[in-house]
Each structure stands twice: as C-alpha cells, then as structure tokens.
Amino acid sequence: MAFVSQPQIQKFHEDGFLVLEHFFTAEECDSMRNQIQRIIAEMEVPPHCRTEFSTKEKEQLQAQGSSDYFLTSGDKIRFFFEKGVLDERGNFLIPKEKSVSKIGHALHAYDPVFKQVTHSSKVQELGRKLGLERPVVVQSMYIFKQPGIGGEGGITRRMVRAASGSSTCVEFVGSDPAYDDNQFIPLPISKGGLILIHGEVVHKSELNSSESSRHAFTFHVMEAKDTSWSKENWLQPTPELPFPLLYT
Numbered sequence: 001m002a003f004v005s006q007p008q009i010q011k012f013h014e015d016g017f018l019v020l021e022h023f024f025t026a027e028e029c030d031s032m033r034n035q036i037q038r039i040i041a042e043m044e045v046p047p048h049c050r051t052e053f054s055t056k057e058k059e060q061l062q063a064q065g066s067s068d069y070f071l072t073s074g075d076k077i078r079f080f081f082e083k084g085v086l087d088e089r090g091n092f093l094i095p096k097e098k099s100v101s102k103i104g105h106a107l108h109a110y111d112p113v114f115k116q117v118t119h120s121s122k123v124q125e126l127g128r129k130l131g132l133e134r135p136v137v138v139q140s141m142y143i144f145k146q147p148g149i150g151g152e153g154g155i156t157r158r159m160v161r162a163a164s165g166s167s168t169c170v171e172f173v174g175s176d177p178a179y180d181d182n183q184f185i186p187l188p189i190s191k192g193g194l195i196l197i198h199g200e201v202v203h204k205s206e207l208n209s210s211e212s213s214r215h216a217f218t219f220h221v222m223e224a225k226d227t228s229w230s231k232e233n234w235l236q237p238t239p240e241l242p243f244p245l246l247y248t
Helices: 006-015 026-041 056-071 112-118 121-129
Strands: 017-020 077-081 100-105 135-143 158-161 170-173 194-197 216-223
Touching (some): 026 112, 056 077, 112 135
Antiparallel strands (some): 017 194, 077 100, 100 135, 135 216, 158 170
C-alpha cells in the first residue's frame, strides 16, 4: 500500500508542509495513548519541582535545576509541566495526567511503542520518497495540549547553548519578526493524521481553549548525509544515544 503519492511529495517540496490524513491507524494511536498513560502512572516529579523557596539563591538553584533538567533531556524520557499545576513541595494541584505539558525528548529511542511508530515501515517509506538518504531522528515529544491550559508554541527566535561561564545555560538569538496572522494556513487534522513540516517553515500551535485534550506525537528528522549538527544547538547527541538512523 502506498501511503503517499508523487504529486503529494511534489506539493510538500513546493509548500514546505503536507497533511496526510489517516497515516496511522486508530489502533496505533490508541497504543501510543495507552503507553503514555502507563508512563504518567509511573512518573516521578523531578527534584527541581519540589523545593520550597525562600531565598533568591534557592530560586536561582531551582532555575538552574530546571535548565539542567531540560538541557540534559535529549537522551532521556522526561516530564515538563504546565504552569501552576504543582505546589512548592511538588504536589499536584490538579490530577497529574492533566498536569503534563509534554514528555521528551527520547521516546523514539527508549520506549518500545514510540520506537515502533517512529521506525514503522510507513515512516521509512515516506523518508525514502522524500529523497532522504541517511535520515536520523534527533528528538521526539509527546505533547498534551491540556484542555483550557495547553500553551501555544513560540516560533521565532533560535534557542542555543550559551557560552561556558555564562550565567544562563541557553540564550535566544535572532529577533522576533512580526508575522501576519492572516498568512498562516490552519491545518485541522483528525486522529491518525500526520502533518509533515519542513524545518524552515514557520509554524505555530494556538492555545487549546476547548474542553478536550489535543494529544500529538512529534519527532524531528535530519538528513545526516553531508551535514554536521550545530554544536550550538541545545540538543546534542550523547555517547549513550547517538542520533539513531531512521531506516532499520
């Protein structure tokens, strides 16, 4: 079965994005959702979310802990929470399954269900039709878009690792250009649909103001042939997890 046609591939190269409805089956989606529920059930609240603060110094330690937790998440499965869902002791103020903003950044490498989806024959075939010769998976995320509070994604500046010795771990480079909202093309999609987005296409996801969560699994692929990964990028391959090849 062909999951994508040549005209669709052509359209992706022209537009920089492509919607493929029903790319994944309902069963594949349910297996991911069920696995995420299991992962959340076993979730430990990270230490930097638990400290009770009184001094500036402790607040800085928390910010540092938070940055380190993020910066070293490239080869781990870690939890990122919506604002205001934990008290200072790390206790949940709302049901914990509704508190998580996203889980990242190595589900594709360490979780059997997400690994299988990422490296499925459909995805590999899509990579080949796109002309990718040595695609590697650099990161993955499960995004929850919780009802009423699921935040929108920033789109403009580039987050890079700060030079060693800086007071912060990351810094933002570039400016915040003003994008005309009318220029964005909405892409509503149903369960099992895949949205393919080129790395240079400006995209965003609005706040979820509905009463239902809006779950998405996303993974980023890079052509590794004749390219080198920027040492400035916050996400770096590690000896434990070099970026895995998409094709198996």
